[in-house]
Amino acid sequence: MENKKLNMINAQQYIGWVYSDLKWLTEKEAELANRKRKELLQSLSNKVSYSFMQNKIHIGKLSPGCLICGQGHWSCMFINGLCTRHCFYCPQDRKIKEERPPEEDEGIIFDNPQDYMDYLEKFDFKGVGFSGGETFLVFEKLLTYIKKIRERFGKGFYLWIYTNGDLVDKDKLRRLKESGLDEIRFNISARDYNLHSAELAANIINTVTVEIPAIPEDCEIVKRCLTRMQKIGVKHLNVHQLSTTEHNYKNYIDRNYTFLHHPSIPIFESEIVALELIRYALDNKISLPINYCTNEYKNRFQGKGRRERIAYLVKEDFEELTSAGYIRSLSIKDLTTNIKKIINTLKERKCRNNLWALNDTETEIFFHGSLLRYINFGKCNLIISYFEPQLITALSPNEIGKQIILNSNKKVFIKKELVFQQKGLSAVAMQSFQKLFIENMNEKEVLDYFYRNYDLRTKESLNELKKEMESLITFKTWEHLEAGFPEIY
Numbered sequence: 001m002e003n004k005k006l007n008m009i010n011a012q013q014y015i016g017w018v019y020s021d022l023k024w025l026t027e028k029e030a031e032l033a034n035r036k037r038k039e040l041l042q043s044l045s046n047k048v049s050y051s052f053m054q055n056k057i058h059i060g061k062l063s064p065g066c067l068i069c070g071q072g073h074w075s076c077m078f079i080n081g082l083c084t085r086h087c088f089y090c091p092q093d094r095k096i097k098e099e100r101p102p103e104e105d106e107g108i109i110f111d112n113p114q115d116y117m118d119y120l121e122k123f124d125f126k127g128v129g130f131s132g133g134e135t136f137l138v139f140e141k142l143l144t145y146i147k148k149i150r151e152r153f154g155k156g157f158y159l160w161i162y163t164n165g166d167l168v169d170k171d172k173l174r175r176l177k178e179s180g181l182d183e184i185r186f187n188i189s190a191r192d193y194n195l196h197s198a199e200l201a202a203n204i205i206n207t208v209t210v211e212i213p214a215i216p217e218d219c220e221i222v223k224r225c226l227t228r229m230q231k232i233g234v235k236h237l238n239v240h241q242l243s244t245t246e247h248n249y250k251n252y253i254d255r256n257y258t259f260l261h262h263p264s265i266p267i268f269e270s271e272i273v274a275l276e277l278i279r280y281a282l283d284n285k286i287s288l289p290i291n292y293c294t295n296e297y298k299n300r301f302q303g304k305g306r307r308e309r310i311a312y313l314v315k316e317d318f319e320e321l322t323s324a325g326y327i328r329s330l331s332i333k334d335l336t337t338n339i340k341k342i343i344n345t346l347k348e349r350k351c352r353n354n355l356w357a358l359n360d361t362e363t364e365i366f367f368h369g370s371l372l373r374y375i376n377f378g379k380c381n382l383i384i385s386y387f388e389p390q391l392i393t394a395l396s397p398n399e400i401g402k403q404i405i406l407n408s409n410k411k412v413f414i415k416k417e418l419v420f421q422q423k424g425l426s427a428v429a430m431q432s433f434q435k436l437f438i439e440n441m442n443e444k445e446v447l448d449y450f451y452r453n454y455d456l457r458t459k460e461s462l463n464e465l466k467k468e469m470e471s472l473i474t475f476k477t478w479e480h481l482e483a484g485f486p487e488i489y
Contacts, residue, residue, distance in 0.1 A: 025268070048278065053484070069127075079102050079145065091243065134166065166197075187212055187213075241266045242270040316329075332375070333383055339362060342365060372438055388419045432446050436472065437479050451465075
C-alpha cells in the first residue's frame with residue numbers, strides 16, 4: 001500500500017500539470033485489468049521462462065546483450081540525436097534540428113572515444129549498446145567508437161547497435177562486422193514492419209535481433225511477421241512496453257491509451273499485447289525466442305545495475321549496499337545519548353574502527369549494520385538513511401559526493417542523494433528492522449514478533465503501531481527489489 005501511494009505521488013510529479021488529462025484506471029477497471037493479465041500469465045505459466053526474479057518473461061534464450069543488461073553491466077551510448085523517422089511513441093524530442101555529441105544514458109557527454117573507454121573501464125562495464133537517434137546517420141563516428149572499444153577491451157566485450165534500418169546496406173554491415181560488432185537490433189515498427197534490412201544483416205552479423213515496442217494497434221501485423229523473422233535468420237524478438245515522456249504523451253492521449261501509476265508511466269494495453277504475442281507464438285509452435293521487456297523490469301534491474309556500478313566508489317566502510325542497490329547508513333544522533341559509552345562498547349567488542357565513525361561534533365555516531373546488535377535500543381534514537389548514488393557532471397557545495405577522475409581531460413562526480421530517512425522508531429520497531437534487514441529473518445516471524453511485543457497501553461499507541469508498521473514495509477522499497485509483475489492500479 002505504501003509503495004502504491006508513493007508511485008501515485010511520483011507519477012503526478014513526473015507528469016506535472018497534464019496528470020488530469022491522462023486516462024487512468026478506476027478502482028473497478030484496475031481490478032478487471034489485474035484479472036485479465038493474471039489469466040494471460042496463467043495460460044503461459046508452464047510454457048515460458050522467467051528471469052531476473054520473475055521480472056522478465058520469455059520464450060527461448062535471451063540475447064547476450066539482454067543478459068548483460070539484466071546483470072547490470074550495460075552502457076547505453078546515445079551516439080547521436082537526429083533520426084530519419086518520427087515515430088509517435090519516441091521518448092525523445094524529434095523537433096531537434098542539430099546533431100548533438102555522444103551521450104551516455106547517465107547524461108554524461110563523451111566527445112571522444114578515449115574518455116568513453118576510460119569510463120567503461122572505471123565502472124566495470126561488460127557491454128555497450130549504441131543507440132540514437134538513428135545510429136547510421138553518424139556511421140563513421142559509430143564505426144570509430146566500435147573499433148576503439150574492441151581494440152581496448154578485446155573479444156570478451158559485447159557490442160550491439162540499434163537502428164530502424166533506413167540507411168542499412170551490405171557494405172556498411174560488412175564494415176560493422178569487420179570492426180567487431182556482435183549484434184544489431186532493428187526497430188521494424190518504424191518502417192511499417194519491413195524486414196528487408198534485417199534479412200540483409202542476417203547473412204553478415206552474428207546476431208540479428210528485432211526490437212519493437214508493443215503497439216496495441218499493430219498486434220496482428222506482428223503476428224504475421226513472426227514466421228518470416230524466423231525464416232530469414234532473426235535470432236531474437238524483443239518486445240518492450242510503451243512508456244510515457246513529455247514528448248509522446250499527447251500521441252498516447254489521441255490513441256486513448258491507459259496510463260499506469262508506475263515509474264516512467266507505462267501503457268496498460270501495451271503489456272497485454274506483448275503477452276498475447278507470446279501466447280500466439282506458443283499456440284502456433286513458433287520457436288523464435290521472444291523476450292517481453294517490461295517497464296518495471298527496466299526500472300528495477302537497470303536502476304539497480306546503475307546504482308551498484310558506482311556505489312562502491314562513494315560508499316563508506318560503515319555503510320552498506322542493499323540488494324536493491326541503495327546505500328544504507330545507520331547512525332545515532334542524540335545529545336542525551338552517551339556516545340562515549342557506545343564507543344567503549346564497540347571497542348570492548350573489538351569492532352574495527354572503519355565500521356564506525358563520529359561526526360565532527362562527536363554527537364553522532366555512524367556504524368555498520370553488523371554492529372547494531374551491540375546498541376541498547378532502549379536508550380538511543382536510531383536514524384536509518386538510504387542514499388541513491390547518482391553520476392553527475394558537477395557537484396554543488398552542499399551535495400555529498402566524490403570526484404572521479406577518468407583521465408587528465410575528463411572527470412565525473414558521484415552524488416549521494418538522500419531518498420529516505422526514518423527517525424524516532426520505538427525499541428521494538430528498531431529490533432524488528434534489525435531482524436528483517438540485518439539478520440534477514442523470515443518476514444512473517446518478524447512481523448509476529450513486532451505485534452506481540454508492541455506496547456499498546458494507550459489509545460494513541462495503536463496509531464503509532466500502524467505508522468511504524470508502514471515504516472517497516474517502506475524500508476523494503478530501498479532494501480529489496482520486488483519479484484514478478486507489479487500490481488496494476
